[in-house]
Amino acid sequence: MTKSSKRPPAGLPDKDTLLAYLRETGSAEKTDIARHFGLKGGDRRALREMIRELEAEGRLGKRGRKGFSEAGALPPVGVADVIERDGDGELYVRLVEASPDAPRALLMPDKGKPGPAPGLGDRLLVKFFRSDDQWEARLIKKLDAGTNRVLGVIRKSARETRVEPVDRRSKDVLLVPQAQSGDLRDGDLVLAAIEKGEHRYGPKRGKILEHIGKEDDPRAASLIAIHAHGVPTGFSEAVEREAEDQALPTLKGREDLREIPFITIDPADARDHDDAVFAQRDEDPKNPGGWIVWVAIADVAAYVRPGTALDREAREKGNSTYFPDRVEPMLPEVLSNGLCSLKEGENRACMAVRMVFDKDGRKTGHRFVRGLMRSHAKLSYEQAQAAIDGPEKGDGPDDVTGPIMQAILYPLWNAYHTMLKGRLKRSPLQIESAERRIRMTPDGGIASIEKRTSLEAHRLIEEMMIQANVCAAETLEQKKTPLIY
Template identity: 70%
Template sequence: MAKTRTPKSQRFQAPKAQGLPDRETLLRHIRETGETDRGELARTFGLKGADRRALRQMLQEMQDEGTLAKRGRKGVAQPGALPPVGVVDVVERDPDGELLVRLTKGAEDTPLVRLAPERGEAVTGAPGLGDRLLVRFVELENGETEARLIKRLGQSAHRVLGVVRKARRETRIEPVDRKSKESLIVFDDGQLKDGDLVLAQVGTAERRHGPKRGKVLEVVGREDQPRAASLIAIHTHGIPTGFSDEAEAEAEAAKAPELAGREDLRDVPLITIDPADARDHDDAVYAHPDDDPKNPGGHVVWVAIADVAAYVRPNSALDREAREKGNSVYFPDRVEPMLPERLSNGLCSLREGENRACMAVRMVFDKTGRKRSHRFVRGLMRSAAKLSYEQAQAAIDGQPDDKTGPLLEPILKPLWAAYHTMLKGRLARSPLAIESLERKIVIDEKGEVASITPRASLEAHRLIEEMMIQANVSAAESLEAKRTPLVYRVHDAPSPEKLDSLAEFLGSIGVSWSKGEAVRTDRFNRLLELTREGPHAEIVNEVVLRTQMQAHYNTDNIGHFGLNLDRYAHFTSPIRRYADLIVHRALITALGLNLPGAPDGLSDWDISHMKATAEEITAAERRAMAAERDATDRYIAAFLSDRVGATFEGRITGVTRFGLFVRLAETGADGLVPVSSLGGEFFVHDERMHALVGERTGERWPLGMSVEVRLREATPITGGLLFEMLSDAAPPDPTTPRPRLGVRRKVGRPPPAGRSGRGKRR
């Protein structure tokens, strides 16, 4: 059971006599305070001089042996202990769709804790994966601990992004983050307009209980402006924007690459295959049959990647700002790049027909798809063609255009032949085959949402993906062989708790899952294949996805479960991911690929801070995910705002004690059906059956159920969607005992006077 702080009246009292405490006394004090630090302990026990040094040594020994856990730079706590209030990251979602958080500091030893939902919140107004929150930990009567949200920590506590609301006597700023309860009163000289989207500085309260005063720093747009969604996401999640003058100057001073120190690859007909609207091109590919008689039926595959390390040198302004950003952030209407445009869309973009610096890997595969060998070179290349996925696929499918026609025989067909050989190795490896239906938000010239369409899944996508995966594996293998420090991309196997929850859900739909079998990717793939044609295919896919852990960056290798690989590193996107830049530098150092002049491999600082870098870029990635998700939610809410009152088909994708999450089939939008609107009886959240169950009738709202809903509310400024349920609940399950009040979590409201049940709503 997670530990919380002991009530003040029962807390340990430090002895009045000064002196170094014994280990038992020290442990008891730390256990009962929940979390403390060296300075606080020294003051509590009245320690000075040599005793302080002895305390520091004792704490270090207890941390080394696992008796205590580190919290931040100087803090300590009992392993697994939770403070009364703490900063957490939203790291996972359970099969029912509820969010799980973990302390930001001391994440390795602290437990996952369920985030308590707020009743009546629309799903997209609530926190999501990647968010950082300030929470209060509360122990419940059943012994569980839950985290209750105090505030989101995306933006500075002293700055607020909000909307101007003008009244006759005052002007207020209403925060766009619906978790922020306080509005600000600001001075209005007549320049502000109702609906302006502004960045405001928080002042102090005018009266003890009055609203705070604020000062408008900048008008960043209008709440009804189409592009407001991404602006809000950038500010609320603290996404670093722009570049310093120093970084811009370094980018502008960059020069076109020369051949000195590089292998000439300009005669290798490498091509780029990217989305049709891509502005930067950081990878190129080429393949041909292997002419080695010892490798009949084998293929040679080249993957060339933009040589960003040649331009972004260690500890330069470009490097410091790229590390802070961690990655580029992509919104439907804009990109916040990791590098200035001079590099990201210029010298580091593998443009057709232009000389470009690259890091390339030549990989050899046998006829079974097994990689036999690889070697890395630092090269100078010239892209033979820039193609879109759709262009390349159409050519292979027999519909070449003027550009792809001449490329079909010499380049495209050999590429596809190599991929089909590599595919044999992929199928033998059996990585997770989860199908994720992505939606593309199409923005028109006015910046408004024109449509929301499913993203096409083409063989061309899978070809590039597999070639990038093999290049990433090659990078990790080379660095391990040279014993060079590196940042791995790791993905742990699902936890026993998640697997138990998966087994319970599958049991509720009549699918068996043995808890005793080893956890392997091919087991999940067999499950997905078994249910693929059935009525539960979509929700099984979703629940299997939720069962997985989140991938992250780490200097310690635990392998990549989802890809079923022993070692994996990110090498293929240094324009948009700092992790890849670090891997490039490591390869330069390990393989002796430094260019003449200033060294551009790993610096001593890079090596000594690699663990911290892995943690920071993981946090930046999750910050970007949260911002991208929030912007998408706001765009979807804006798109649906003129359809309030319309009915939609959907599916229940989340069951919680405060309501049902429903995903619309048409747009993939997620919204909330509050439990209070489901009818006039108590509903119990049956976690084992993954359903809301009526205590009186036994009627059920199970995970995965197809439903019809009416859109009641769409709020573009927050991204919230609220639905009204039109479908009837599923009948009681005769094989399941009806839950009794108090046995499971009680939700819903008692029936109003004179009403008996919810009836049918159409």
């Protein structure tokens, strides 16, 4: 019988028990193992022999100068680099200075960490743990964030390929290995990582992480801004799947508001419609000259539930990010431009507030409802304003606004003028600043930068939304709920 097949002495753990202990602790020295299992004398000598056998079998690895860990195991806490993004947008990390065959770990999103989300090339302090059949990592702290990533332009010559940073303040010109330079072309916009190791002479070595586009593409400015500021892009497969699986809203748990003729008023180029309004005279004899104003917003919470992939990724993004030629949305388009957009003639889940104002514009009451609504018309600010101004001042009503002048548009404006009386009495801080619109050419260039005309229609929607937010704040205060105004 060989030494490796002898039965371990009493008190000595078998190999699987020892590995299970190391798996739980991450790593341990021989003295720690012996102390844990209460080994003395001959048992300690047998332990040393068992450790040598496990090393020879490839089941045990060194950790530090004296420590041991299960082969392929990761420490409880370690410094790791973000090395890969898969097709679903998931990020993977690997221990710094680990061997190429060392296990990678899936980086789990952590909604509690402030600042931009980690990206390719970032160095992180993480906590490792085993989940089912894979390693996972949770962010503790971002280290030297972004300093080892370079967004740059490829410059090729007969002898070498370099990455010149788009940030002129950066001195990190990178030399690209020959194996990576074959498919690159002069002028390509790329995201590269600075390779670890000493760079005593000449440019640093770089590894191409992503091929983004061409530097002379007019749309490159937005791409540069997205990558330079770490704006999260795209959605994971899990998020897309959750968004696609959402059902059309029903009346279950909702008040039927479909007979209220809400309308949306948005910029002419708006792709989605977040809020809708309606106003009518208050028929209560105790409120002569008063108005009832409804404001409804898309009930996003009906689809983005706490703890879901949609919720986690939306928290990571924080908000939608708008550029002159593109938008990086917080939610997948099937929601942002679908179920969470108050489209004309379609049933939509909403959160609505019914506000009552007296003849002096003072709000006397409100109530919130979760409802099912249906927008009766989709108007642009210019379209609504032209209808109210009439043909003597411009185009006047059109085929859409003409039929709803008496029932919807005039009551909205009359209610707004009454609300203005209350606003003037409150004398709120009013900051007027010119807003500008960038008009793009078909190929992504800038055609013009124009000052937006401020219309009364803009101020109407603004005032009604402000009052809706006041109602929300008052309701949360009544519930003793902490909030930021």
